[in-house]
Amino acid sequence: xxxxxxxxxxxxxxxxxxxxxxxxxxxxxxxxxxxxxxxxxxxxxxxxxxxxxxxxxxxxxxxxxxxxxxxxxxxxxxxxx
Numbered sequence: 001x002x003x004x005x006x007x008x009x010x011x012x013x014x015x016x017x018x019x020x021x022x023x024x025x026x027x028x029x030x031x032x033x034x035x036x037x038x039x040x041x042x043x044x045x046x047x048x049x050x051x052x053x054x055x056x057x058x059x060x061x062x063x064x065x066x067x068x069x070x071x072x073x074x075x076x077x078x079x080x081x
Contacts, residue, residue: 018039019039019041020035020037020044021036023035026057029060031059031060031062032060032062033057033058033060034057034058034060035056036055037054039054
């Protein structure tokens with residue numbers, strides 16, 4: 001059994017908006033993929049079902065360093081490069 005030595009208590013804040021960003025392994029890309037959505041959060045599966053165009057995906061080729069990905073701010077355009 002684990003015993004907590006400290007507990008942090010913080011003021012609850014209202015969340016203005018939720019976004020989603022994940023690094024996942026993807027079979028279609030044969031490797032890691034960066035997935036993001038301005039509409040996402042806890043219910044990303046629901047967002048994907050109702051608004052599939054709001055889910056943006058960029059395959060990361062393992063032979064390219066991640067800081068060298070040509071992201072300009074528009075993931076949809078960058079995905080087609």
